[in-house]
Amino acid sequence: MxxxxxxxxxxxxxxxxxxxxxxxxxxxxxxxxxxxxxxxxxxxxxxxxxxxNFLSNVSTxxxxxxxxxxxxxxxxxxxxxxxxQATEPLAKFMDFITYGYMIDNVALMITGTIHERDRSEILERCHPLGWFETLPTLSIATDLDSLYQTVLVDTPLAPYFQDCLSVDDLDDLNIEIIRNTLYKAYLEDFISFCQKELPSPSDEIMTRLLQFEADKRAINICVNSLDTELSPQEKSKMLPDVGKLSEQSFKHQLIEAGDLEQLKIIITGIGEYKNFFDDGGASGSNKNLEDHFYEHEMNLCRDAFTxxxxxxxxxxxxxxxxxxxxxxxxxxxxxxxxxxxxxxxxxxxx
Incomplete structure:
Protein backbone atom coordinates (compact mmCIF):
# COMPACT_ATOMS: atom_id res chain seq x y z
CA MET A 1 0.00 0.00 0.00
CA ASN A 53 37.25 16.54 -13.84
CA PHE A 54 36.93 16.58 -10.05
CA LEU A 55 40.71 17.04 -9.73
CA SER A 56 40.99 19.78 -12.36
CA ASN A 57 41.35 22.62 -9.83
CA VAL A 58 44.23 20.95 -7.94
CA SER A 59 47.29 23.14 -8.48
CA THR A 60 49.72 21.19 -6.28
CA GLN A 85 14.95 17.96 -1.66
CA ALA A 86 13.81 15.76 1.22
CA THR A 87 10.57 15.95 3.19
CA GLU A 88 9.69 14.08 6.38
CA PRO A 89 10.46 11.35 7.34
CA LEU A 90 13.31 11.20 4.81
CA ALA A 91 14.73 14.54 6.02
CA LYS A 92 14.99 13.28 9.60
CA PHE A 93 16.35 9.97 8.34
CA MET A 94 19.18 11.76 6.54
CA ASP A 95 19.87 13.85 9.63
CA PHE A 96 20.25 10.62 11.58
CA ILE A 97 22.88 9.47 9.08
CA THR A 98 24.97 12.56 9.85
CA TYR A 99 24.93 11.94 13.62
CA GLY A 100 27.38 9.04 13.29
CA TYR A 101 29.89 11.32 11.55
CA MET A 102 29.33 13.96 14.25
CA ILE A 103 30.29 11.44 16.93
CA ASP A 104 33.50 10.55 15.09
CA ASN A 105 34.33 14.24 14.62
CA VAL A 106 33.79 14.99 18.33
CA ALA A 107 36.08 12.10 19.32
CA LEU A 108 38.68 13.25 16.80
CA MET A 109 38.61 16.83 18.09
CA ILE A 110 38.89 15.80 21.74
CA THR A 111 41.75 13.38 21.00
CA GLY A 112 43.61 15.98 18.97
CA THR A 113 43.15 18.58 21.69
CA ILE A 114 44.52 16.45 24.54
CA HIS A 115 47.54 15.62 22.38
CA GLU A 116 48.01 19.34 21.64
CA ARG A 117 47.74 19.00 17.88
CA ASP A 118 47.10 22.02 15.70
CA ARG A 119 43.36 22.79 15.62
CA SER A 120 43.26 23.62 11.91
CA GLU A 121 44.94 20.30 11.13
CA ILE A 122 42.34 18.42 13.20
CA LEU A 123 39.46 20.28 11.57
CA GLU A 124 40.75 19.34 8.12
CA ARG A 125 40.51 15.68 9.10
CA CYS A 126 36.89 15.98 10.27
CA HIS A 127 34.29 14.43 7.99
CA PRO A 128 32.18 17.10 6.24
CA LEU A 129 28.94 15.17 6.85
CA GLY A 130 29.56 15.42 10.59
CA TRP A 131 30.21 19.16 10.70
CA PHE A 132 28.25 21.42 13.04
CA GLU A 133 28.72 25.09 13.91
CA THR A 134 30.26 24.66 17.36
CA LEU A 135 32.67 21.88 16.34
CA PRO A 136 35.76 24.18 16.20
CA THR A 137 35.13 25.33 19.80
CA LEU A 138 35.55 21.79 21.16
CA SER A 139 39.25 22.51 21.58
CA ILE A 140 38.58 24.96 24.44
CA ALA A 141 36.93 22.38 26.72
CA THR A 142 39.07 20.97 29.54
CA ASP A 143 36.68 18.31 30.82
CA LEU A 144 33.60 16.46 29.58
CA ASP A 145 31.12 18.45 31.66
CA SER A 146 32.29 21.82 30.29
CA LEU A 147 32.46 20.31 26.81
CA TYR A 148 28.83 19.26 27.13
CA GLN A 149 27.53 22.47 28.76
CA THR A 150 29.30 24.93 26.45
CA VAL A 151 29.39 23.11 23.11
CA LEU A 152 27.33 19.94 22.77
CA VAL A 153 24.16 20.78 24.69
CA ASP A 154 22.59 22.45 21.64
CA THR A 155 23.57 19.73 19.14
CA PRO A 156 21.61 16.61 18.16
CA LEU A 157 24.17 14.55 20.11
CA ALA A 158 23.17 16.02 23.48
CA PRO A 159 20.66 13.24 24.42
CA TYR A 160 23.30 10.58 23.82
CA PHE A 161 25.73 12.07 26.35
CA GLN A 162 23.69 11.30 29.47
CA ASP A 163 25.60 8.03 30.09
CA CYS A 164 29.01 9.62 29.50
CA LEU A 165 29.06 12.59 31.87
CA SER A 166 30.46 10.56 34.76
CA VAL A 167 33.82 10.23 32.96
CA ASP A 168 36.39 12.49 34.64
CA ASP A 169 39.68 11.91 32.84
CA LEU A 170 39.77 12.61 29.10
CA ASP A 171 42.54 10.18 28.16
CA ASP A 172 42.66 8.04 25.01
CA LEU A 173 40.91 5.07 26.59
CA ASN A 174 38.07 7.12 28.07
CA ILE A 175 37.57 9.00 24.80
CA GLU A 176 37.16 5.67 23.02
CA ILE A 177 34.71 4.55 25.73
CA ILE A 178 32.75 7.80 25.24
CA ARG A 179 32.69 7.33 21.46
CA ASN A 180 31.39 3.76 21.71
CA THR A 181 28.83 4.70 24.37
CA LEU A 182 27.56 7.50 22.14
CA TYR A 183 27.35 5.12 19.17
CA LYS A 184 25.40 2.62 21.25
CA ALA A 185 22.77 5.23 22.15
CA TYR A 186 22.75 6.59 18.59
CA LEU A 187 22.23 3.22 16.88
CA GLU A 188 19.47 2.23 19.30
CA ASP A 189 17.74 5.57 18.67
CA PHE A 190 18.19 5.29 14.90
CA ILE A 191 16.71 1.78 14.74
CA SER A 192 13.79 2.89 16.92
CA PHE A 193 13.13 5.79 14.54
CA CYS A 194 13.28 3.55 11.46
CA GLN A 195 10.90 0.99 12.95
CA LYS A 196 8.38 3.60 14.09
CA GLU A 197 8.52 6.25 11.38
CA LEU A 198 9.55 4.59 8.11
CA PRO A 199 7.05 2.75 5.90
CA SER A 200 7.55 -0.83 4.76
CA PRO A 201 9.91 -2.11 3.37
CA SER A 202 12.24 0.75 4.40
CA ASP A 203 11.84 -0.10 8.09
CA GLU A 204 12.75 -3.77 7.59
CA ILE A 205 15.75 -3.08 5.36
CA MET A 206 17.15 -0.35 7.62
CA THR A 207 16.71 -2.55 10.68
CA ARG A 208 18.80 -5.22 8.97
CA LEU A 209 21.47 -2.71 7.91
CA LEU A 210 21.68 -1.03 11.31
CA GLN A 211 21.70 -4.34 13.18
CA PHE A 212 24.81 -5.30 11.26
CA GLU A 213 26.32 -1.90 12.05
CA ALA A 214 25.66 -2.60 15.73
CA ASP A 215 27.12 -6.11 15.52
CA LYS A 216 30.19 -4.79 13.75
CA ARG A 217 30.80 -2.31 16.56
CA ALA A 218 30.21 -4.98 19.20
CA ILE A 219 32.77 -7.28 17.58
CA ASN A 220 35.34 -4.48 17.32
CA ILE A 221 34.83 -3.47 20.95
CA CYS A 222 35.30 -7.02 22.20
CA VAL A 223 38.34 -7.75 20.00
CA ASN A 224 40.08 -4.46 20.80
CA SER A 225 39.43 -4.72 24.54
CA LEU A 226 41.03 -8.15 24.96
CA ASP A 227 44.38 -6.72 26.11
CA THR A 228 42.93 -3.91 28.24
CA GLU A 229 41.80 -3.66 31.83
CA LEU A 230 38.17 -3.04 30.89
CA SER A 231 35.78 -4.98 33.10
CA PRO A 232 32.84 -6.99 31.69
CA GLN A 233 30.52 -4.31 33.14
CA GLU A 234 32.34 -1.54 31.25
CA LYS A 235 32.22 -3.55 28.03
CA SER A 236 28.52 -4.20 28.52
CA LYS A 237 27.81 -0.46 28.70
CA MET A 238 29.35 0.01 25.24
CA LEU A 239 27.73 -2.93 23.43
CA PRO A 240 24.54 -1.93 21.56
CA ASP A 241 21.30 -3.55 22.71
CA VAL A 242 20.32 -4.13 19.08
CA GLY A 243 21.66 -6.56 16.52
CA LYS A 244 22.02 -10.32 16.39
CA LEU A 245 24.80 -10.27 18.98
CA SER A 246 22.68 -8.29 21.44
CA GLU A 247 20.74 -11.37 22.55
CA GLN A 248 21.49 -11.94 26.21
CA SER A 249 23.25 -15.27 25.69
CA PHE A 250 25.57 -13.88 23.01
CA LYS A 251 26.21 -10.61 24.85
CA HIS A 252 27.16 -12.36 28.08
CA GLN A 253 29.56 -14.68 26.25
CA LEU A 254 31.14 -11.76 24.35
CA ILE A 255 31.94 -9.68 27.41
CA GLU A 256 33.24 -12.71 29.34
CA ALA A 257 35.46 -14.04 26.53
CA GLY A 258 39.08 -14.04 27.62
CA ASP A 259 40.86 -14.56 24.30
CA LEU A 260 40.38 -14.24 20.56
CA GLU A 261 39.66 -17.94 20.04
CA GLN A 262 36.67 -17.77 22.37
CA LEU A 263 35.39 -14.69 20.55
CA LYS A 264 35.75 -16.43 17.20
CA ILE A 265 33.63 -19.36 18.36
CA ILE A 266 30.86 -17.05 19.61
CA ILE A 267 30.79 -14.78 16.55
CA THR A 268 31.08 -17.49 13.91
CA GLY A 269 28.16 -19.25 15.58
CA ILE A 270 25.96 -16.81 13.67
CA GLY A 271 25.60 -18.12 10.14
CA GLU A 272 26.11 -14.82 8.35
CA TYR A 273 29.34 -14.20 10.26
CA LYS A 274 30.87 -17.67 10.01
CA ASN A 275 33.66 -16.56 7.64
CA PHE A 276 34.58 -13.30 9.37
CA PHE A 277 37.85 -14.64 10.75
CA ASP A 278 39.00 -16.41 7.58
CA ASP A 279 42.19 -14.75 6.33
CA GLY A 280 41.72 -15.83 2.72
CA GLY A 281 45.20 -17.33 2.70
CA ALA A 282 44.35 -20.11 0.26
CA SER A 283 42.98 -17.63 -2.28
CA GLY A 284 45.81 -15.17 -1.72
CA SER A 285 43.45 -12.32 -0.80
CA ASN A 286 44.84 -11.86 2.75
CA LYS A 287 41.56 -10.57 4.17
CA ASN A 288 41.40 -9.23 7.69
CA LEU A 289 38.35 -8.78 9.92
CA GLU A 290 37.71 -5.25 8.62
CA ASP A 291 37.71 -6.51 5.03
CA HIS A 292 35.03 -9.04 5.94
CA PHE A 293 32.98 -6.27 7.54
CA TYR A 294 33.16 -4.16 4.39
CA GLU A 295 32.42 -7.11 2.13
CA HIS A 296 29.34 -8.15 4.10
CA GLU A 297 28.10 -4.56 4.24
CA MET A 298 28.38 -4.25 0.45
CA ASN A 299 26.32 -7.44 0.08
CA LEU A 300 23.62 -5.92 2.31
CA CYS A 301 23.71 -2.67 0.33
CA ARG A 302 23.35 -4.50 -2.98
CA ASP A 303 20.34 -6.33 -1.55
CA ALA A 304 18.83 -2.99 -0.47
CA PHE A 305 18.87 -1.77 -4.07
CA THR A 306 16.82 -4.77 -5.22
Missing part, protein backbone atom coordinates in the same frame (compact mmCIF):
# COMPACT_ATOMS: atom_id res chain seq x y z
CA UNK A 2 2.84 2.41 0.86
CA UNK A 3 4.16 2.08 -2.68
CA UNK A 4 1.03 3.79 -4.02
CA UNK A 5 2.01 7.08 -2.35
CA UNK A 6 5.79 6.71 -2.15
CA UNK A 7 6.54 8.61 -5.35
CA UNK A 8 4.62 11.71 -4.25
CA UNK A 9 7.34 12.77 -1.82
CA UNK A 10 10.24 10.43 -2.50
CA UNK A 11 10.03 9.29 -6.13
CA UNK A 12 12.43 11.93 -7.44
CA UNK A 13 14.94 11.27 -4.68
CA UNK A 14 14.87 7.50 -5.15
CA UNK A 15 15.43 7.97 -8.87
CA UNK A 16 18.29 10.37 -8.13
CA UNK A 17 19.95 7.97 -5.70
CA UNK A 18 19.62 5.06 -8.10
CA UNK A 19 21.20 7.25 -10.76
CA UNK A 20 24.11 7.97 -8.40
CA UNK A 21 24.36 4.25 -7.72
CA UNK A 22 24.61 3.50 -11.44
CA UNK A 23 27.57 5.88 -11.53
CA UNK A 24 29.61 3.68 -9.18
CA UNK A 25 32.74 2.27 -10.77
CA UNK A 26 32.31 -1.02 -12.57
CA UNK A 27 34.70 -3.97 -12.32
CA UNK A 28 36.24 -3.14 -15.70
CA UNK A 29 36.86 0.46 -14.57
CA UNK A 30 38.59 -0.84 -11.45
CA UNK A 31 40.81 -3.00 -13.65
CA UNK A 32 41.74 0.12 -15.64
CA UNK A 33 42.65 1.94 -12.43
CA UNK A 34 44.88 -0.90 -11.25
CA UNK A 35 46.84 -0.71 -14.51
CA UNK A 36 47.88 2.90 -13.87
CA UNK A 37 51.56 3.63 -13.28
CA UNK A 38 51.18 7.06 -11.69
CA UNK A 39 48.61 9.22 -9.92
CA UNK A 40 48.34 11.34 -13.06
CA UNK A 41 47.34 8.21 -14.98
CA UNK A 42 44.79 7.50 -12.25
CA UNK A 43 43.40 11.02 -12.58
CA UNK A 44 43.05 10.52 -16.34
CA UNK A 45 41.21 7.22 -15.91
CA UNK A 46 38.84 8.72 -13.32
CA UNK A 47 38.05 11.61 -15.66
CA UNK A 48 36.32 9.15 -18.01
CA UNK A 49 33.95 8.04 -15.22
CA UNK A 50 31.18 9.93 -13.40
CA UNK A 51 33.88 11.67 -11.36
CA UNK A 52 34.77 13.72 -14.44
CA UNK A 61 51.22 17.76 -6.90
CA UNK A 62 48.68 14.96 -6.63
CA UNK A 63 48.71 12.84 -3.49
CA UNK A 64 46.42 10.17 -2.05
CA UNK A 65 45.34 12.65 0.66
CA UNK A 66 44.19 15.19 -1.93
CA UNK A 67 42.42 12.53 -3.99
CA UNK A 68 40.57 11.20 -0.91
CA UNK A 69 39.61 14.73 0.14
CA UNK A 70 38.16 15.56 -3.27
CA UNK A 71 36.29 12.25 -3.42
CA UNK A 72 34.73 12.90 -0.01
CA UNK A 73 33.79 16.43 -1.07
CA UNK A 74 31.77 14.97 -3.92
CA UNK A 75 29.89 12.65 -1.55
CA UNK A 76 29.13 15.64 0.67
CA UNK A 77 27.79 17.75 -2.23
CA UNK A 78 25.56 14.95 -3.50
CA UNK A 79 24.30 14.17 0.00
CA UNK A 80 23.48 17.82 0.71
CA UNK A 81 21.64 18.10 -2.61
CA UNK A 82 19.47 15.08 -1.76
CA UNK A 83 18.86 16.44 1.76
CA UNK A 84 17.69 19.77 0.30
CA UNK A 307 13.79 -3.35 -3.38
CA UNK A 308 11.51 -0.68 -4.86
CA UNK A 309 9.81 2.21 -3.05
CA UNK A 310 12.31 2.46 -0.20
CA UNK A 311 14.43 5.29 1.17
CA UNK A 312 16.92 2.78 2.55
CA UNK A 313 18.68 3.21 -0.80
CA UNK A 314 20.05 6.51 0.55
CA UNK A 315 21.95 4.66 3.28
CA UNK A 316 23.00 1.90 0.86
CA UNK A 317 24.25 4.46 -1.66
CA UNK A 318 26.32 6.48 0.78
CA UNK A 319 27.91 3.35 2.26
CA UNK A 320 28.68 2.06 -1.23
CA UNK A 321 30.13 5.42 -2.19
CA UNK A 322 32.34 5.46 0.91
CA UNK A 323 33.64 2.00 0.05
CA UNK A 324 34.40 3.23 -3.45
CA UNK A 325 36.41 6.10 -1.97
CA UNK A 326 38.34 3.61 0.18
CA UNK A 327 38.98 1.48 -2.91
CA UNK A 328 40.26 4.37 -5.01
CA UNK A 329 42.39 5.65 -2.13
CA UNK A 330 43.86 2.17 -1.64
CA UNK A 331 44.69 1.86 -5.34
CA UNK A 332 46.20 5.36 -5.33
CA UNK A 333 48.32 4.54 -2.28
CA UNK A 334 49.57 1.31 -3.84
CA UNK A 335 50.58 3.25 -6.96
CA UNK A 336 52.28 6.00 -4.94
CA UNK A 337 54.16 3.46 -2.77
CA UNK A 338 54.95 1.19 -5.73
CA UNK A 339 53.16 -1.74 -4.06
CA UNK A 340 51.44 -3.03 -7.19
CA UNK A 341 51.38 -6.59 -5.85
CA UNK A 342 48.75 -5.50 -3.28
CA UNK A 343 46.73 -3.23 -5.56
CA UNK A 344 43.90 -5.72 -6.14
CA UNK A 345 43.06 -6.02 -2.42
CA UNK A 346 40.01 -3.80 -2.62
CA UNK A 347 36.37 -4.66 -1.84
CA UNK A 348 34.00 -5.01 -4.77
CA UNK A 349 31.06 -2.59 -4.61
CA UNK A 350 29.06 -4.10 -7.46
Missing amino acids: EGLFFNIDNGYIEGLVRGYKNGLLTNSQYINLTQCDSLEDLKLQLSSTDYG ALSTTIIAEKLNDQIYKEFRYIRA QQFTISTVWAWIRSKEQEVRNITWIAECIAQNQKDRINNYISVY
